[in-house]
Amino acid sequence: MAGSQETYGKKEREKKRLKKQEDKKKKAAERKANSKGGGLENMLVYVDEFGRFTDTPPDPSQKVKVDAESIEIGVPKREAEEEVDPVHQGRVDFYDSSKGFGFIIDKVDQERYFVHVSGTTEDITEGNTVSFELEKGQKGLNAVRVKKI
Template sequence: MARPQETYSKKEKEKKRLKKREEKQKKKELRKAQSKGGGLDNMLVYVDENGHFTDTPPDPSKKVKVDAESIVIGVPKKVEEEIDPIHQGKVSFFDHSKGFGFILDNLDQEKYFVHVSGLIDEIEENDKVSFELEKGMKGLNAVRVKKI
């Protein structure tokens, strides 16, 4: 078997690698020497009653006793509010050739899409209308639109 050839560049790379390893070891020893030590107690951080971080433990006299049974786990049930299903608004835009438009609600100034299939009466721009809302593909749509 032939001996591997050790060229000048291989020797230099090996020297650099060993030098890096020694420097890394020296840095590690220096960090150890400069560290405070003390273990876990020096690493703990507490939160005071105002939500600020501190290195002193909280005052036990300010501790509040919480009854575990009074804590409600889960999402509260949604209460259905009775809202008038008929809204009123003004037609802000309507294109007869394409068959759609938008209605601006009087209460919350929200714009709702309206299609010609959801109309009861013929409407024009700036007409005052009453309508109901229905969930569509991209949000709420105005349906059963009547002129006032």
Template sequence: MAKSQQTFNKSEKEKKRLKKRELKAKKKEERKANAVKGAKLEDMLVYVDENGQLTDTPPDPTKKIKVDAESIVLGIPKKEEMEEESKEKQGKVSFFDTSKGFGFIIDSTTQEKYFVHVSGLIDQIGENDKVSFELEKGLKGMNAVRVKKI
């Protein structure tokens, strides 16, 4: 007599496939049984409260704020409307290596450190010198340029 062509692995895969099909059919039947026919619109609505959270209760009309539609600015404000920062800043040289040609300046108002390169110098500077400078965007952040000794 010949051996059956059905291996153990094939029969296991077939069992899994049939079980999956049965589970899918059960879930479909449950969904049909639990489906609400003729549900009201009010039951399906979701509201947003004053904090931006989703709730099923309508918001309190006393907390409603009247917003003027013309006061809403869409997009980026024009450059003229933006406040102009003072171009020239003052600070102190915290470190400067003359052999390598770079250093750092600490802004006197914000205490932020800015990189300075010898190509951005107007006057010769050294450590602990008080300087005035302007900022430009560099590859790794803001760089001090047009650096003058005070």
């Protein structure tokens, strides 16, 4: 007859596995015995009027009544706004004609705007007074439709 197929290593691994299972069961029983318990009431958390978490329920006398019909769903309609002139005036602060770009300083708010040769309607040079419109570019507002005044 053949000998047992269990080696010393297999026996040791099996003992370790059983010990781990037993330790796990002991820890679970210990956690269950030491838990505060109390059921659902101990697990509830309330939010007060300032948005902080608290374990005390809100006072029903402080409840605010909201009229459901006053709630607007969607985007409110725009009211008529004043028409702002899209054409600005400024002075060419820097312009490199070989590279085809430069900067314009607005007369009103002294903001500096980028201008590219493709946004000009005629040739400009440094110091020219120009009129321009603004368009959103990759890195901010760009001056377009630039004309000498």
